[in-house]
Structures are given as C-alpha cells and as structure tokens.
Amino acid sequence: MSYFFIALNRTDGWEEDMKNFEYVKQTFDAILVGKNKIKINLIFFGLENGICFLSDSTVVKYMSENIPQFDHRERIWYTLAKEKNTTVWSPLYVDANTGELVTTLSKPIYIDGEFIGVLGLDLLLTTIKNEILDIRYEEAGIPLVVERNGNIIVHPEYTVGNKSWNDTFPEENILNIPSLSPLSDEIFNASTGFEIVNMDGKSTYAVFAPVDEINGSLLFLLPEEVVMRSINDTINHTIFFLILVFLFIVLVILLFVSSLTKPVEELRAGAMEVAKGNLDYKLDIKSNDEFGELSKDFNRMVERLKKTTQELKESQERYKSIFDESTDVIYITTEDGRVIDINKAGEKLFGYTREELMKMDPAEFYENKEDREKFKREIEKKGFVKDYEVRFRRKDGKLLDCILSTTMIKKGGKTYYQGIIRDVTPLKEAKRQLDMYNSLLRHDISNRNQITLGCLELLMEEDMDEEKKELIK
Template structure:
C-alpha cells in the first residue's frame, strides 16, 4: 500500500493536515469550553440568584406584614388587626399568643384546653431570638397543606406582650420553585438548613432529607456552595450528571438549589465538537481529492520516466523516445537527465551496432577468405603430389640414362644408335627439367600467394583485435581468437619463407641440371658427329647424371617438406576458418543484443554511405582492407 511515493506523500500530508485540524479544534474546544463553563456557571448563578431574590422578597413581605401588626394587636381590637394581617398577607390564619397562655386567632379557632402557645416552636423561637422567625415547613393538621409560620415578638414597655404568628401556605412558593427549569431535564429545589427539602418537582420528596436527591448533598457541601457565588458542584442525580448551584435565602435558613443537566448544558459544545469532526472529515476528503489530482499530475513525469526505464530494462526499449521537459521543478530535471542519459546510451549503442556490423562483415570476409585459402591449399597439395610423381619419373629417367651411359662404354659399336637414343633421352630430360622449372615457378607463386594470405590474415587479426578492444567486455572472445589467428598467420608466413628458400635452391639446382642437360645435348650432337668421342662424352654424361640424381633427391626432400608444410597450413586454415565462424557468431549475438533496442539511423551514413573504418598501420591511419580472393 505504501510502496508508491505519491501515496506516501498523500497520506503524510493528510495526516499532518488532520493533526493540525485536530490540534486547532482541540485548542478551540478547550477555549470555548472554558468560556462555556464560566458562562454556564454565571448563568446558573444568575438563575439561582434571581429566583432566590423573588423568594427573599416573598419572605420579606410576610415578615414586614407580621412586624407591622405589632402595634395594632396591642390595642382594644387585636382580632381585627389579626384579620387584616391575614387578609393582606395571604395567611391561612394569624394569631397572637400571650405570656399568660391565651391565644387569639383571626379565624375564631378555639384551641383545646391542653393547648399552650408558649410551648409551641414558633413562640419559643421568636422569644429566644427576639426577632421575626420563619418556622420549618410542616403539614397543617386542619388543611393538610404544607405551611410555614412567621412569628415575631411583641413588646410593650420592655416587657413581652405576646408573639404574633401567621401560617402561610407555600404551595405557590413550591410551584414557583418547581417552575425553575433552565433546561428540560434541569430542576430546582428549596431546602432548609441543608437537610430538609421544602420544595422539589417530585412531591413525594417534600419534607424528606436532602440526601435523597444525592449522597453528595450534605449540609457542609450545601453551606460551602451557598457561601461561594457562581460556584457549582457536579453531582449524580437519577443516574444523570447535574451541575448544582446553591443560593441562600436571606432572612431564613433556606437554600435554593438549581440542578442544571450537564448533557443539555454542554449540548452546544457537543454540537461544536461534532461540527469540528464533520469539518475535519470534509476538509480531509476535499484535500485528499485535490492533493491526489495535483500529485497525479505532478508525478506523471516520474511515472513516464519509470515506464521508459522499465521499457528499456525489458530489452525492448525504444531509445528514440524522449520525455517532455516541462517546467523547472525536480520532475522536469529528472526528465532532462533521463533524456541526456538515453541520448548518450543511444549514441553508444549506435557505435556498438556499427562496430558489430563491421566485425560481422570482417568475420564473414575472414571466413570466406579462409575457405578460399583452404581450397587453394588443397589444390597446392595436389600439385605437390603431382610434382612428387614427376620427380620420381625424373629419377627413374636419370637412372636409366646412367645405365645407358654405362652400356654405351661397352657397346661403342652401336654408339651412333645409342647417341641418337641418348639425344632423344636428353631432349626428354630437357623437357622434363623445363617442366620442373615451371613447376618450381608455380610453387614459388603459390608460396608468394600464401605469404600474402598470411600477411592479410595477420592484418585482419590486428583489425579484429582493434575492433574487439573497442567492443570492450563483449569483444574479449574476439581478441583471443584474433591473437590465435595472428599466431597462425605468423607461422604460415615463416613456413612460406622456408618453402620459398627451398624452392629457390631447388630452382637453382634445376637450372643447373637443365644447363647440364643442354650441354649433354650438345655433347650428344658431337657424339653423332664424332663417334670417336663417345667414351669421353658418356663419362661426362655419367658424372652429370650422378649430380642430377643427387639434386633430384634433394628436390624430392624439399617437395616432401613442402607437402608437409602445406598440410599444416591447410590445418591452420581450417582452424582460422573455425575461429572466423565463431567470431561471426559472436558478432551476430552482439548485433542481436543491440537489435533489442530501437535506434534511429545515422543521417550521415544514410546520406553519404558508410565510411570505411581506419586502422593504424606503420604509424599511419589506413582504410581497413577488405578480403577479396576472387
């Protein structure tokens, strides 16, 4: 998956962008969350303070009314004052308890005989505190409703005249507290002393311990929250987390608590987080699309370079192909470098192709020349065999002449006939010697041709060595073959020189024999003219015939040696031909390897034809010789 450079760049870039967006979203979220927490705390405190202020005003109004009734109840019509207090303050009933244990009520309620107001909680609390008090909520025995009692002491001349009390139904207050609902799942409650619930949305919890709501709502925790403004406590209520703010109610020991649902309070933050994640996904998707398209276009040059290199590496590369060089970036630089590399390889392979073609042509010429030389060597060997047979005939003729000369010494009476026969024999000897001289001349020409062949073979081997050196590693086999050919050519040239020396010696002696035969012919003519000199002439013929026999024996030895050298030359020519065939095969393999690449043709060669390659010879550049044995 990550083998592609484009994919790695795309993934790394997307990872960096995603990381940056996540970090930015995290910082933004934390910043907004901090402000949101502060804002929620302020909002929560504001809600609690506002509603607490309303409750405080309600309590203060009842307290003021009760305290305002102190003077009227001291007059002659305390009942009227109590009735006015009850009606104006919305009290369920008002009453006045006196130190003598009597009780006056606004509604005419007559207490039982055992009822003593001085023992009631409201009376005791008001007298002990000597101030207006608000009693704990309780259920009124007559109405069955939750009420609280406001009580204030009445003094006259410094002495206690009585205690005014008024029962107030707190249903509306409870409804007001239950109506505090900042969010659908939030609620408010009213407690006394951080211990007892006065108001709660769940009516069954009224007058129940505060810890019924949450174990964390201890008196100490409620007191701490009440002493700190805009502070809140995270509590679990009914399995849901709430943010609790508590505000004390002035003039009472009540506390108004507002429990804000944390999930609903942080809904905006959750929305911000979700929108940030959605924005992250959208930005990543758009970035991946745009960056992918840009990288695809940018890396198209690299992909073309890769495809071109794979094409070349597969052995079917087109070296005439060039990559477009657009722009000045690294991809354009790679394309330019690739074009320069391919151009250089193209020129090198052109040279290799031309060199392999030249080697192939030279090897073909060497092979053809070797085959022609082999045929000519075989012909020379056949001529040498014929020459050997002729020399045997000459030897037989000379022996016969010697025998005739010996018989001529004893048969002088038939000298004339023998002289004629001798003249005929001498004529034949002259013709034979002339044939020997012609054969020797032909052998000399053949040896000259062999020497030229050896020289041209050596020169071709030298050219093959030069071409093999240019071919480099591929031409090492050619260089070895060319060295062996040069050695064989040198040996052939040396043998040809030896053969030529022997043939020159044989020619000289044959010339000498021919001269002697001519002299013998002249002698035979003299014998015909003068029989009396037959004996002397025959003696000279016998001596000359002996020398001829020795010379012919040497010629036979030289011809045998020439035949052996010719056979060796034929074997060397076969080896040279085989080496040339191998060189041709190697040249064909090199040409086949180069043919695996597509190359353009040389314009100069197409327009002007191939120029002959030059080789160094005797310190000067000369055209490479071409073999032609036709």
C-alpha cells in the first residue's frame, strides 16, 4: 500500500528522495501515536520536487483515482508556509478526500539552509466543532466560530446533510442576522470584547475573541439572565463570605478590645475606689506591657496620695487645735467683711454665737465706723495691717480695746482677710490705773517736798551757826 503521491510535473532527482521514505514513515507513526490526544486527522510532507508523503494510504488511493492532476505545491497550505517562511494556519477549505471542512497547520522545512518542502497536519472541522460545542457556561450559551468575512463555520445546529461545505456555510453569515450584524466590524478587525445584543427578544451578551489559526473569531452568546444569575450568585456568595469575614473580624476585635478594656476597667474601678477615699486599694495587673507599668505607677501614686493625705490631715488637726484653742480671736472674712469662719475665742469676745457672727455686718462691731474704713484703706494699700488699734462693742454694749493683725489673701479671683484679734482691754485698764497711781504718787511726793522745803526755810531763819546753815543748804 502506497503512502506517497508523485505529482505529474515533478522535478528530477525524486528517486533519491524516496530513500528517506522509511524515516518519514517512522516520523509519521511517532506523531500518530498521540493522534487521539491532539486530534490529528492527517500528516503529510510535501517536497519541492513533487513527492508528497502522507500518513494515510487511503488518501493516496483516493487522490490517485479521483484527482490525478493533484499537485500539493499548488495547495494553499504549501504556498502559504513557503511564502510566509514560518508556521501558519491555512484558511478553511474543503478536504479533497473526505469533503469535510479542514484547516491545516504547516511549517516550511529547510536542510542546510535550503528549502526542501512543507510538513503539514490536517485538522477536520468536525474535530474543531466538537471541541467548541463543548463550551458552556452554567449549562447555557451558544458558541460560534466566525470567519473574518462573517461566515459562521461552527454552530450548534451544524450538520452537513446532503450539502457540501461550500454550499452550506456561505449562507450562514452574521451580516444576514440583524442581531449579530453590528459585530461584523469587530470580527473583521480581530477585536476582543463584548457587546449586548437582542436575540429573539432577549438581551444577550456576545463575547468575541480572535483565533488567528483559523483566520476567524470565537463568538459566544450568553443570555443576560444567566450572566446576572451568576453575578447575583457570586454577589450572594461574596456577601456571605464578607459577612463571615466581618463576623470573624468583629470577634477578633472584641477579643482584642477585651484584652485592652479589662485592664482599663480595672484602672477605672481603682480610680473610683480612690475617689471614694479608699487609699488602701491596690491594682493587681501583672502583665509586662504598658498596662502593667501603668498599674505600678497607679499603686505608687495612691501610696503617695495616702501619705500626703495623712500629712494634710495631721496639719489640719494641728491648725484646728490652734484655731479652736487660741485665746486670741482667729477669723476669716470676705473683702466686704462677711465672716466666713471664726473660732470660739471670737464668740467669747463679742458675746455672739458663731451663727450670729456669720450673719452680721462687721461694721456693727466697731465703736467708730470710721475705724472700719480706715482699716480697709490701710490693708488695701499694704496688703496687711499689724497691731492696728481699734475699739469694738460687745453684744452687751461693753467696749473692748483690741489690736488687729490681718493679711489680705486672693484666691479664685476673690479677696479674703485672715487675721487675729487680741483683746487688750485689761492691759489698757491696768495702764490707766498705773498712770493714775503714778500721778497720785508724784503729787504726794511733790507735796511732801514742799513741806520739807518750807521747814528748811524756817530753820534757815533761826539763829544758828554757819556750819549748820551750810548743812541745811
């Protein structure tokens, strides 16, 4: 059985090339081992001298009987590869043996830089069709293969029937289909993209991409409802996934926040306890982070606060003891004289209760109200007065001689007077009595001196010697 065909207008020297037939046949057999995987229908090796080796002897027989004038060197798969000088895909054509639509992958072969022929592989359109028609999306969609000129060469209703390929497919052209005709320019220009078209009253996505090997494009028609259903499913799945992610993030945040808020809450509780006066409260945060350090600082602060509070309490007690037990009046008044605080010595001195004193106008205490104004001018000028003498009137009307030592204090934008009143009435009375006694004593002594002088003068008039007179003088 022959596996080669010799063109009638062959060149000389082909007998020598036939010696390589066994090598070529072995190469064909090796390629055909994977035939079912790569869908190869026929392998052929056409030489420039007119010999064409083929992998199927029935094809050689058919050509010898039906196409005696066949010359592979004139076929497009040969001329195109030779012209382009690279691996090419031929346009679709009708196979002379099977009558099926075929595309050929062909590659020019060189030996020592000299062109000797073309190696080709035939792929039947039925193989292409079966592969393409398996394309589905969500079990829907219509796949089409369209040539650059618009001819549809693969579609779901594809059948050869009694028509040849040449008769069948030129009639199927997207230019003749109103809903697809707007895509003709995109197909012709080998563009990639999609358009929304109207197919049988339904909005349909038309997705297209060029397939250079067949000099055409793959066109996939998918109803919009399928696309939207898929998108909605994707959105729903995405939303569900995002919800799970969100819940996970929230859980992580809650755990993280809890790890932060727990020591913060302990600090807050500690601060509340300290604010209530519990200075024995201690935080027990033993972490080695900032909260642990803050806990130690908090405990040290409370310890210092406790010590300071104790010292302040002791100081207040000492002040209160001095304030309450002082025999001098200690008082605090506003700038206008309203009593804010006064000790028990003040109640005793003026004869009023503490409550009465805090309601009274200080001018009522002065015997001479002008002394009050003079006191204010003096303290406003210097900021203090010392040993200021004034006379006060008790509740029972008794007058008191007193000495004021007062300091002006400004606090919170207000002015206060803080001072001491000492009752010097007994001293004044003692001084008056002493002055009176001194006056009487001086008068008595003066009288006695006058009597003595009178007696001495009488003696001088007596008759006595000079020595006695000198002694009297």
